[in-house]
Amino acid sequence: RPKKRFRILRNAWRLTLGLTFLGAGWLAYSIYETRFPHEQIEPDPAKKTLVILGSGWGSVALLKKLDTENYNVVIISPRNFFLFTPLLPSCPTGTVEHRSIMEPLRHIIRHKRASVKFYEAEATKIDNERRVVVINDLSDVKGDVHQTEVPFDYLVVGVGAENATFGIPGVREHACFLKEIGDAHKIRKTVMDCIETAMFKNQTQEEKERLLHMVVVGGGPTGVEFAAELQDFFEDDLKKWIPDIADDFHVTLVEALPNVLPMFSKTLIEYTEKTFKDEKISVRTKTMVRNVTDKHIEAEVTHPDGRKELQRIPYGCLVWATGNAVRQVVRDLMSQLPQQKNSRRGLAVNEYLVVNGTDGVWALGDCSATKYAPTAQVASQQGAFLARLFNSMARTQNLESELNHLEELSTQAKIQEDRESLEREIQKKSKAIRRVKQLSPFEYSHQGSLAYIGMERAVADITWFNGNLASGGSLTYLFWRSAYLSMCFATRNRVLVLMDWMKVKVFGRDVSSSF
Ligand code: FAD
Ligand code: NAI
Incomplete structure (x- = not known):
């Protein structure tokens, strides 16, 4: 034994x-x-130009799997990096550093077999008739040329979406959003400014309470995850280093619907709301924000008896997370195409992601309107699908030109034996073309939904053998962490994120302001 x-x-x-x-x-x-990285093949004017707009989940998934030697690939995006959005809510509090979730586009481009052009610019107009994209250099440093046109043979629109405000007055002027890395900086600065201003000499109690009231509007996953991260920051670090704020710092989550996280199963919604109660995060459901001023939000509250009441809620920091709206460049393209007349949520596409009413223009991710939710999972699967489509289009073209060549040889062949062998080759090639052309339409495979809800707990609705597995708690939190770590774009990001988590465990989060 x-x-x-x-x-x-x-x-x-x-x-x-x-x-x-x-x-x-x-x-x-x-x-x-x-x-x-290795040497790269240079662009070839004989090849078609494929222009990709955006450097987010959809466009980067496409770029990653695309055989770039088949096209002259051009990427246009106002940011020269990929952002791992699932960990963005951890950024303002410093649980994860911003550089850890950014992957420079240059790293991705330099690892492709053939060179790819990148222009850091915003596409301001897509001219479908003339087949050009108008681009604008947005950077503070401008050269002699800061607006120009990029012609395309094929175009992929992956510009994502902008923050929805539903035209509610005051939101753009007074609220912070949480979509880009700059938003995370702004939130961080506002939270720390509110805290230090609340500590200012002779501040009144009422003003102190207002400044330390952190309001998050939108009970979707962005709002829930950020509220949870902020409360963790307060409980684990702020309270220890600035004990004077302990009684007045408060996080409130405001949601218009009767519950938060509407896309999760009922048990997980209840679990989240109970966890928030334990964490002392106030959840105000059935509360629709109608107006925002510099110090208050005005919200319509629906009481259990159906009565509606307008309430003024003071805030110090307001984070607005009420979902997506269509970007201007997309709206402009939609207005050029009668086939897009009835589409509201973005570019209507067919089952191969071709933009309805166009030839050679595709759309993916949050800027497209499909039956799927606007998530990173959907965008990245669409990107991988388009890469397969472009790779197979190029292979088909190559095989077809080889076939034409063989057919020419066969008509010129004098000897019967040569003719027969060429005939066999032609049949093989035709079969290969049929096989390559057989690309099924895009189909999304849902892997499940995950969200962090604070106090080292997460909720997960996982697709499991055609069924659904709903789980919440500390084990799910470990699963959430390992899933996001494995989803990180590159080894470098994985190592950096892991180091950030360890750093926070050992030293806690930094409580200094950012500039
Ligand atoms: P994006 O990733 O937004 O990329 C759009 C790109 O287009 C960007 O590079 C942008 O700079 C560029 N661009 C913008 N305008 C222009 C222009 N005019 N011209 C050229 N380029 C332009 N989804 C999940 O599945 N799981 C999660 O855990 C998750 N967490 C999230 C957390 C947060 C805080 C947020 C905001 C979103 C989260 N999402 C999550 C949703 C997910 O991030 C989006 O669905 C996904 O980013 C969509 O990918 P996309 O490629 O369509 O757009
Ligand atoms: P969302 O659209 O999922 O939720 C926005 C919420 O704001 C809605 O519940 C809506 O009722 C509420 N709302 C709208 N207007 C309001 C008002 N005036 N007052 C009060 N509440 C109001 O938006 P979110 O969270 O930004 O997510 C966008 C997309 O990104 C979604 O598809 C989501 O699934 C995805 N995402 C996924 C994450 C995950 O899987 N962990 C994390 C973050 C985002």
């Missing part, structure tokens, strides 16, 4: 050692690959 136990222990030790070596080898290779 002791011998057997010893053998098991020895084998387990060997396995651990083996796996550690394998992991270290993989890490070392990934770092080497990142640091030393």
Whole structure:
């Protein structure tokens, strides 16, 4: 028995050692690959130009899987990096540093086999008739040329969406959003400014309470995750280092519907609301914000008896997370196409993601209107689908030109044997073309939904053998962390995020302001 136990222990030790070596080898290779990209094939004027707008989930998933040697690829985006949005709510509080969830586009582009052009600019107009995109340099430093046109043969629109405000007065002027990295900085600065201003000498109690009231509008996953992160920041760090705010700092989540996280199952909604109660986050459901001033929100509250009341709620920091709206450049393209007349949520596309009313223009992600929710999962699967589509289009074109060549040879062949062998080759090629052309329409495969709800707890609705598995708690939180870590774009990001989490566990979060 002791011998057997010893053998098991020895084998387990060997396995651990083996796996550690394998992991270290993989890490070392990934770092080497990142640091030393290979030579790239130069653009070829004989090839078609594929222009991709955006550097988000959809466009980057396309770029990652695209065989760039088949096209002259041009990327246009106002930001020269990919942003891992699922960890963005952790950024303003410093649980994760912003650079850890940004992957420079140049890293991605330099690892492609053929070179890819990148212009840091905003597409302001897509001219479908003339097949050009008008682009504008948005940076503070302007050269002699800051607006120009980029012609395209094929165009993929992946510009995402902007923050919805529903035209509610005061939102744009007074609220912070949470979509881009700059938004995370602004929230951080506002939260810390509110705290330090509340601590200002002779501040009245009423003003102190207002300044320390953090209001998050929108009970979707963005609002829920950010409210949870902010309350964690307060409980774990702010309260310890600035004890004077302990009694007055308060987070409120405002939602127009009867409950938060409407896309999650009922048990998880209840679990989230109970957890928020334990965390002392106030959840105000059936509360629709109608107006925002510099110090108050005005919200219409529906009471249980159906009575409606307008309430003024003072705030110090207001974070607005009420979902998506269509970007101007997309609205403009829609207005050029009669086939888009009835589309409201974005560009209507067919089952191959071709924009209705166009030829050679595709749309993916949050800027397209499909039956799926606007999520990173959908956008990245659409990007991977379009990469397969473009790769197979290029392979078909190559095979077709080889076929034409063989057919020419066959008509010129004098010897019967040569003709027969060419005939066999032609049949093989025709079969290959049929196979390559058989690309099924896009179909989304839902892997589940995850959200962080604070106090090291998460909720997950996971698709499991055609069924649904709903779970919430600390184990789900570990699953949430490992899932997001594995989804990170590159090894570099994984290592950085892991280090951030460890740093926060050991030293806590930084409580200094940002500039
Ligand atoms: P985006 O990723 O938004 O990318 C759009 C790109 O287009 C950007 O690079 C932008 O700079 C660029 N662009 C904008 N305007 C122009 C222009 N005029 N010309 C050229 N380029 C332009 N989804 C999940 O599935 N799971 C999550 O956990 C999750 N968490 C999220 C957390 C937060 C805080 C947010 C805001 C969203 C989250 N989402 C999540 C949703 C997810 O981020 C989006 O659905 C996803 O980013 C959509 O991908 P996209 O490529 O369509 O757009
Ligand atoms: P959302 O559209 O999911 O939720 C917005 C919420 O704001 C809605 O519940 C709406 O009722 C509420 N609202 C709108 N106007 C309001 C008003 N005036 N007053 C009060 N409440 C109001 O938006 P969100 O959270 O920004 O998410 C956008 C997309 O990104 C969604 O598809 C979501 O699934 C995805 N996402 C997914 C995450 C995850 O899976 N963990 C995290 C964040 C976003």
